[in-house]
Amino acid sequence: MIEIENIYKSFDGKTVLNGISGKFEQGKTNLILGASGTGKSVLLKCIVGLTQPDQGNIYYDSREFTTASKDLKIEIRREIGMLFQGGALFDSKNVQENVMFPLDVLTKMPLDEKLDRVNFCLRRVGLEDTNSKMPSEISGGMKKRVGIARAIVNSSKYLFCDEPNSGLDPQTSILIDNLIKEITEEYSITTVVVTHDMNSVMEIGDNIMFLHKGDKLWEGNNQNIVHSDVEELNNFVFANKMMRSLKEKS
């Protein structure tokens, strides 16, 4: 489980995160939801340590992260897998080398074991027989799946996904969403997904945190999000006419 307490972050005097607290539970798909520019990605970067929060604490299974020693930070980071918005695959490496990379650098596993593990992870994300393809030769959806395979190859305890559906068609988005949910439940990972995609919310949102202009306005799940009385959340969820008319009818 990951806990965050009173996270504050400002850039050039502009507050981006205003005292965010919350819990991300193990074995569940935890969503950070909000419109563009509300601080979702900044919060994610604070949690994984790519950005230092101005104030606040982050606990990975009760291990404090923000003020942790360098060694503890590295230890925790080696338990983290992350899927970036664009996949962040290494251009100079093929699919197999990309997925094997954490094992190459962080473990002393023999080559045949590493290959077995890589092939297992690629099969798990539905990408058998793509080992020798370069990132430039595969589609956006495939890049995301390779990113997921790389994130889980080292048996990560925590999985972070930054807008996993950006730039994908609705069908592929659902495929990626379901893959994230299945992997989360299968390996009992603590998964945190940053999104503004309502399809994802309805599909995989076990635990949802809604951010608006740097504040946490609501917390719940995909069952009760449509019944919220928070105006900003309703404006976000029922942003289009069809959804609004459906809500009015119900």
Place this chain on the structure above:
Amino acid sequence: MFVANIGKYFMFLGSLFTNRESFSTYFKLTIEECQLIGINSIVLVAIVSSFMGAVTTLQTAFNLVNPLIPDYVISLVVRDMTILELAPTIIALIFAGKVGSSMASGLGTMRITEQIDALEVMGINSSSYLVLPKVLASVLMYPLLVILAGILSMVGGYLVGVFAGIISPSDYIYGIRFDFNQFTVLFALIKSFVFAFLVSTISSYKGFYTSGGALEVGIASTQAVTTSVIAILFADYFLAQLLL
């Protein structure tokens, strides 16, 4: 701003040597970089240095109009200019343009496509993992390129001098060997180590801290070359003042 950048540059240099990965990881990466930085630069260095020697021979001969000055002075001038300045410094400027811009744009692209963030999230010291092999490979390969450039420059001068009838082969060889000071070779090698370090670290620094998009990668690449060239010229002056 300038002082802040200098401070950030030295902190960046410090980060190359902390939380390193295993020796075998660096060994493999350094060999790969040696290929990219050294082997792939041989053709360009060979062409530039051969013409450099040829043109120096022609221009020296053009200026030596006094019949009292013996012909072998031409190759003596070519030798000293090549070893002291042309091979280490002019090739360093070429090196900054070819290798430095490639390092900056490569790292800049990795930064804006979140590949560097991916390394950091995995708990890998990205600056050390990505930059240290480049610095090591540069420091290993650039002196070899300078030696090659020095030899080819003198060979270029010989070919032009002899085939254009400017100087006889024996006079050219005599001038090359005349009153040779071995320290000039050591001086050229010291310069090449310093220039290689400056080009690789400055270019990597510029690329590593790129933010934005494709436009900024281009800007970082240009800045890497400009700053490296200025640093080379300053270092050239200080080393000459200090060691000669």
